[in-house]
Amino acid sequence: MKPPPFDYLAPSSLEEALDVLAEKGGEAKLLAGGQSLVPVLNFRLAQPALLVDLNRIAELDYIDVDEAGAVRIGAMTRQRALERDPRIAASAPLLAETMPLIAHPQIRNRGTIGGSLAHADPAGELPVAAVALDGEIVLRGRRGERTVAAADFFVGLMTTAMTEDEMLCELRLPATPKRTGWSFREIARRHGDYAHAGVAARMTLADDGTIARARLVYLSAGEVPLSATAATGVLDGGAPCEELFAEAASTARGEVDPSDDIHATAEFKKHLAEVLTRRALAAAWERARAAQR
Amino acid sequence: MSRHSVSTEVNGRLYEREVDARLLLSDFLRHELGLTGTHVGCEHGVCGACTVLLDGEPVRSCLIFAVQADGRKLATVEGLASSPDELHPLQQAFRDAHGLQCGFCTAGILMTMVPFLEENPAPTETQVREALSGNLCRCTGYQHIVDAVLLAAERRA
Numbered sequence: 001m002k003p004p005p006f007d008y009l010a011p012s013s014l015e016e017a018l019d020v021l022a023e024k025g026g027e028a029k030l031l032a033g034g035q036s037l038v039p040v041l042n043f044r045l046a047q048p049a050l051l052v053d054l055n056r057i058a059e060l061d062y063i064d065v066d067e068a069g070a071v072r073i074g075a076m077t078r079q080r081a082l083e084r085d086p087r088i089a090a091s092a093p094l095l096a097e098t099m100p101l102i103a104h105p106q107i108r109n110r111g112t113i114g115g116s117l118a119h120a121d122p123a124g125e126l127p128v129a130a131v132a133l134d135g136e137i138v139l140r141g142r143r144g145e146r147t148v149a150a151a152d153f154f155v156g157l158m159t160t161a162m163t164e165d166e167m168l169c170e171l172r173l174p175a176t177p178k179r180t181g182w183s184f185r186e187i188a189r190r191h192g193d194y195a196h197a198g199v200a201a202r203m204t205l206a207d208d209g210t211i212a213r214a215r216l217v218y219l220s221a222g223e224v225p226l227s228a229t230a231a232t233g234v235l236d237g238g239a240p241c242e243e244l245f246a247e248a249a250s251t252a253r254g255e256v257d258p259s260d261d262i263h264a265t266a267e268f269k270k271h272l273a274e275v276l277t278r279r280a281l282a283a284a285w286e287r288a289r290a291a292q293r
Numbered sequence: 294m295s296r297h298s299v300s301t302e303v304n305g306r307l308y309e310r311e312v313d314a315r316l317l318l319s320d321f322l323r324h325e326l327g328l329t330g331t332h333v334g335c336e337h338g339v340c341g342a343c344t345v346l347l348d349g350e351p352v353r354s355c356l357i358f359a360v361q362a363d364g365r366k367l368a369t370v371e372g373l374a375s376s377p378d379e380l381h382p383l384q385q386a387f388r389d390a391h392g393l394q395c396g397f398c399t400a401g402i403l404m405t406m407v408p409f410l411e412e413n414p415a416p417t418e419t420q421v422r423e424a425l426s427g428n429l430c431r432c433t434g435y436q437h438i439v440d441a442v443l444l445a446a447e448r449r450a
Binding site: 001002003004005006007008010034035038039041042043051053055080103104105106107109110190191192193 | 294295297313314315317320336337338341344347350351352353355356357358360361405409422423424426427
């Protein structure tokens with residue numbers, strides 16, 4: 001179908017965009033890559049009076065990595081740019097591993113990191129990766145700037161902590177601790193489709209080889225990216241081995257809360273989550289050990 | 294509803310039009326410019342039939358508004374071959390390997406795979422299948438499409 005009529009503005013600076021938001025916040029919708037918003041408009045599931053196109057705001061398109069390895073990514077950075085950037089592969093390898101799982105190249109050429117985070121689809125990979133990486137999201141509005149932990153940013157189904165006069169401007173990722181391994185695993189019917197189940201795993205080893213801190217975050221396991229804290233409680237302080245990973249995976253199976261859909265039952269998705277958790281933990285451990293050497 | 298002027302280069306030729314903000318790029322190409330080689334399938338970014346190149350990168354033209362193409366360069370299937378009597382090497386490979394039946398999806402697949410082959414001149418079959426995953430074909434079962442892309446890569450080598 002065709003989108004309903006709307007007015008359109010394409011500000012060329014962040015300041016200009018924030019002015020428009022301050023004035024028209026309630027009736028305006030921000031257009032980033034458009035890979036989720038435009039289908040919603042084409043289906044007429046939303047009828048905003050005004051679209052504010054952010055694609056002309058060059059100052060929101062950047063990747064910065066400091067000497068310590070902390071990463072700052074501008075909201076309008078294309079997913080494809082993150083996929084190809086060697087600094088992301090070096091400093092945020094979990095994010096690099098996530099990118100090819102997101103839809104198809106044609107979508108990633110347009111899709112942005114900020115748009116995907118703001119859209120807050122629980123089936124999306126980027127919200128999961130942002131939480132797993134202890135990311136922080138920078139919001140700006142005419143009333144000022146604030147930073148929200150990714151874990152607190154997603155508050156419900158496609159709902160975030162952002163107010164209507166605020167704009168998501170940046171994702172910050174702290175430097176990866178030493179002896180840290182990672183893995184993003186998902187199972188989809190076809191490469192690039194929405195996954196039945198998926199997990200981002202991270203594991204930091206202590207000097208004695210035990211697990212100092214583990215992170216397990218799931219997609220399509222509830223209304224927001226789901227952190228399996230009982231499962232990571234099993235792992236933290238433990239000596240990594242297949243049996244421990246199996247116990248954590250079985251615990252995680254009890255924490256995820258997927259829904260039935262036409263392709264798979266919730267029970268099957270829980271099974272997939274358990275299997276993927278075991279595999280992701282084994283891969284993360286392998287990488288953490290390699291990083292130790 | 295706001296109207297906007299759009300000035301965009303398509304296949305090397307400059308076009309200027311006045312459009313409604315809500316006009317999709319796919320409809321702009323087909324109805325405003327008469328470039329009907331770009332096909333429209335699902336209109337929500339799933340089928341890939343409307344894939345065109347925006348500044349050299351494949352994108353879904355049903356998920357971009359025409360006004361967003363102002364000042365940008367587009368390439369569509371009409372611009373692939375160097376003359377009306379010739380086929381682009383990938384088009385020739387599709388013809389030789391029976392890579393199409395009804396042809397509805399073909400333009401989108403060509404516009405996806407031309408830049409793919411530029412970036413991956415010697416792809417594996419798995420890479421070709423993954424690159425094709427964003428384009429639906431309901432006739433061929435994909436086997437001949439994969440064959441055609443691999444044939445084009447082989448001929449380039």
